[in-house]
Amino acid sequence: MALLDYLIGQRKKKSANVAKDRLQILLAHERSERNTPDYLPKMREEILAVISKYVDIDQDKLQISVDEADGFEVLELNLVLPENH
Amino acid sequence: MSRVVVVTSGKGGVGKTTTSASFSTGLALKGYKVAVIDFDVGLRNLDLIMGCERRVVYDFVNVVQGEASLQQALIKDKRVPNLYILAASQTRDKDALTLEGVEKVIEDLKEAGFDYIVCDSPAGIEKGAQLALYFADEALIVTNPEVSSVRDSDRILGILQAKSKRAENGDAPIVEHLVLTRYNPARVETGEMLSVEDVIDLLSVKLLGAIPESEDVLNASNAGSPVVLDENSAAAQAYNDVVDRFLGEEIEHRFLTVEKKGLFKKLFGK
Numbered sequence: 029m030a031l032l033d034y035l036i037g038q039r040k041k042k043s044a045n046v047a048k049d050r051l052q053i054l055l056a057h058e059r060s061e062r063n064t065p066d067y068l069p070k071m072r073e074e075i076l077a078v079i080s081k082y083v084d085i086d087q088d089k090l091q092i093s094v095d096e097a098d099g100f101e102v103l104e105l106n107l108v109l110p111e112n113h
Numbered sequence: 114m115s116r117v118v119v120v121t122s123g124k125g126g127v128g129k130t131t132t133s134a135s136f137s138t139g140l141a142l143k144g145y146k147v148a149v150i151d152f153d154v155g156l157r158n159l160d161l162i163m164g165c166e167r168r169v170v171y172d173f174v175n176v177v178q179g180e181a182s183l184q185q186a187l188i189k190d191k192r193v194p195n196l197y198i199l200a201a202s203q204t205r206d207k208d209a210l211t212l213e214g215v216e217k218v219i220e221d222l223k224e225a226g227f228d229y230i231v232c233d234s235p236a237g238i239e240k241g242a243q244l245a246l247y248f249a250d251e252a253l254i255v256t257n258p259e260v261s262s263v264r265d266s267d268r269i270l271g272i273l274q275a276k277s278k279r280a281e282n283g284d285a286p287i288v289e290h291l292v293l294t295r296y297n298p299a300r301v302e303t304g305e306m307l308s309v310e311d312v313i314d315l316l317s318v319k320l321l322g323a324i325p326e327s328e329d330v331l332n333a334s335n336a337g338s339p340v341v342l343d344e345n346s347a348a349a350q351a352y353n354d355v356v357d358r359f360l361g362e363e364i365e366h367r368f369l370t371v372e373k374k375g376l377f378k379k380l381f382g383k
């Protein structure tokens with residue numbers, strides 16, 4: 029019986045392999061998030077405060093991220109202005 | 114020179130306290146002067162595993178708050194010379210520990226001539242766990258071969274590398290060692306459990322040792338005697354190897370494969 033289970037086990041993908049594949053993807057993602065600078069949330073707040081002096085904007089219309097492109101670190105600021113400001 | 118070693122994992126219940134008890138006992142058996150501190154304030158357990166629960170008068174929090182001296186609170190182990198236990202408080206909450214308070218205790222232990230100060234971390238990644246690892250020179254990352262434990266170990270590695278004193282001061286990083294516990298070679302061979310190689314690959318940490326899943330661990334905690342003292346046990350031998358490797362000896366890894374007899378039974382027996 030054990031022998032039969034063993035042979036059947038050979039055919040379908042081993043659960044440990046599935047676990048490893050999932051972890052590889054997940055850890056890579058979580059490590060990249062971990063490396064974003066921790067001043068971002070505060071800086072976001074301050075930028076929002078400045079912009080709000082001139083334009084009435086929605087808090088979550090401002091997106092800030094740090095990315096890497098062609099070996100440069102790029103600070104990306106994305107702001108959608110309201111219709112009639 | 115004293116070294117501070119944190120035993121940490123992120124995830125709860127993976128074997129930190131079991132490892133802290135056996136690792137510190139093993140180091141003391143080698144002749145080093147060792148203090149092992151329970152950082153799990155509110156959930157004291159190390160005293161039970163070390164079998165000194167009835168001798169706790171003062172605890173870590175009492176010392177940090179200046180209500181008792183370090184000498185009063187350190188419990189001398191009855192079996193192994195040079196081994197001392199600092200119990201966690203059972204009644205206070207985690208906020209009773211402060212960074213300055215912990216630093217003072219560790220500095221005093223160094224001054225008192227302790228070679229190794231082993232910090233048994235609470236589970237989680239919050240304040241308690243961060244305090245336990247903050248002053249570390251080396252870390253034992255206790256991991257089970259299982260998805261959530263591996264993920265949480267990776268989180269704690271990130272914290273060791275960013276939020277420890279060494280990281281903040283830009284000093285040489287904490288030396289990281291992987292201790293893979295509750296390892297079951299039979300299930301690895303059938304492809305149901307992550308292998309040591311898998312976990313090393315995923316976490317990129319050097320393996321200090323794999324501790325097999327063993328009934329002796331439960332028996333040892335029932336008796337209040339660290340499993341490393343149960344000489345005939347595979348878990349004890351594995352913990353002894355961990356200590357030897359930690360001290361720089363090169364020993365081949367054991368208990369990673371199923372014994373021949375076991376394999377035979379798996380294929381032909383029921």
Ligand SMILES: Nc1ncnc2c1ncn2[C@@H]1O[C@H](COP(=O)(O)OP(=O)(O)OP(=O)(O)O)[C@@H](O)[C@H]1O
Nearest residue numbers: 125126127128129130131236295325326327330331
């Ligand atoms: N190698 C092993 N084989 C079998 N059981 C084990 C092994 N190592 C640990 N255990 C068991 O796992 C359980 C949890 O162990 P332990 O208390 O050391 O974990 P912990 O990480 O300190 O937990 P917590 O996060 O709650 O502090 C205990 O019941 C212990 O007996």
Ligand SMILES: [Mg+2]
Nearest residue numbers: 129130153158
């Ligand atoms: Mg514990």
